Amino acid sequence: KQEVTQIPAALSVPEGENLVLNCSFTDSAIYNLQWFRQDPGKGLTSLLLIQSSQREQTSGRLNASLDKSSGRSTLYIAASQPGDSATYLCAEGGGNKLTFGTGTQLKVEL
């Protein structure tokens, strides 16, 4: 059974800092690795999806990488802003059968 872990559970950084969020998974035979953002009391917004054959995906200030051999994915956020404050979730799976990590709550302070 796939297990997904995100450490740390919470992270606080000053505005402008570059940061990395970590996601680990136990089964390297993955379909996709998807990163989501969740604002308090809201639904999940898809940020990036990395297919199993890919190594990374980029969107604006976000870059997600995938290393199946080590069972890790990272989400890199460049030049962080207060508006980036949210919980970031990673999930492994295909279609809608996703296995989620418990998330990293990010706070970007002025």
Added chain:
Amino acid sequence: NAGVTQTPKFQVLKTGQSMTLQCAQDMNHEYMSWYRQDPGMGLRLIHYSVGAGITDQGEVPNGYNVSRSTTEDFPLRLLSAAPSQTSVYFCASSSLGRRNTEAFFGQGTRLTVV
């Protein structure tokens, strides 16, 4: 561009009551799923469907029923609500055309069972 729509947004039930959480998507997606989100446990899959007339159980199906009579709708039924079902429920959809497609989520239903 409605995407995935869930109703209601909030609900309080008494133990033993039944109710249906509604989910509708307008993207013609084949895949639809229900998850629950509990503090410290992440999202867990309850039931999912790969098309009209086809449903299957996820990780935590007990106490919930689903049916998929149309492509657009995927309601989740609580048969006899229990306090352990207090949670935030999310519906999601994605395209079946290629398995490597992103999932789209609704805004959630916050359910409290007293």
